Amino acid sequence: MGLFDIFKKKSQDSPQQQSEIIPNQPELQFVSLFFEHKPTIDKKQILKELKSRFKVVNSAEEDSSFTFFFPEYMIEMGDASIPAQGAIIQIDQKPNLERFEKAFQQSWHWDNSKIAMESCNFEINLTDLMSRTLPHQARLEYFQKFICAVVRATNPTVIYFRNSDKLLEPTDFLEACDSEQSSFLHGIMNIRLFNVSNDETLMDTVGLHAFGIPDFECRFKGYNPGEVAGALQNLAYYVFETGDNIQSNSTVQGLGKNPIWKTRYAYSKVEPSRLIVEVIPN
Template sequence: ERMELYHNAVLALLDVVGDNCLALHWMRSGVIVDPRTYRTSKDPGERHDPIYPAVNVRLFNVRNSESGNEHVMDTLGMTAFALRDLQIIFRTMEPGRIAGFLNGMAHYLYDHGDVVGDGHTVQGITDVRWRCRYAMSLAGPEREVLDINPGRP
């Protein structure tokens, strides 16, 4: 509800400044967005996204890993909703599918609150459930995250 009020205030401000606004910067998520794209994301319907651009899904390649192809993907911005950001380390899975999974988890937690905790499991993109634990983030800024373990590759 609070986020909806915030979005309405931003939309009203965009109405006032019009084409003078070149971009919007969400500092907590690090997202810079075109005002037209932002407006489209707030239109009712299929493209409506209540947490965009407040939450960002980021991908990092890990250097000097044993396999040479390890990745970290996380969210940034969930703290705006008093929730932990999410983090997953993976090797062989498709990054686009992991990004979709993290985006879906972020929406689930936004809708339901802090309901996935340390030691819980969640259904991942494979046939097995993935175990979650609280951990410190591997990518900055330093913060406590919900680390999701997809198991062995």
């Protein structure tokens, strides 16, 4: 049995059970950039970076307008079509570190995230506009290119992905995006770990829900957390890239001596509240 047999087996849920499942709805993509010193938002430099990643980029002529249009990614709205957009919003207040306490606790990938944030005094926000109906792959693709361009042009100290509650070092993010085998979920998905008891652990992904996709959750004991994280990551990448639907009451290949693990739809045990696929070890 292969890792992704889960996508081939028909659901055993009754029609009534399936109708009761409320899917995740796409949410705005929202990313914050933090700086030690007040950043210079040079529109010409941003456009230069954007044009190295997009065939066509449009923007209002006013230098004060920081909304950009990407005609390669068109959204159908009734009788009209409009391009996907990305916007830069400047914030005129010092970041409140209390809002990142949970993110600090789950920054296994960056030990110095809190130290870096403590040095920051300025913030700008990036968001996508008019793009929720795009296929999730295209939606992430264009917005990630937008983020990379703005990061290159402004040189922030910290990147924060709101939907995954994840803090990233800018060079780490750019390397993940620009590598030949792009880790395209590196920013928009976090894998979190929670100690449930002395010998039991809960691990989940967070961030896929913002694209209308179920996240994954696994409660386990006796397994290596790093290996469980790898299994959840593999599932997440497969689902996001292929768009295959996961069926409840099926199986995936897990870990250990009895590696056939069951799956079922559920609602998350940890905030944010969302539909998840629970992966159940034997």
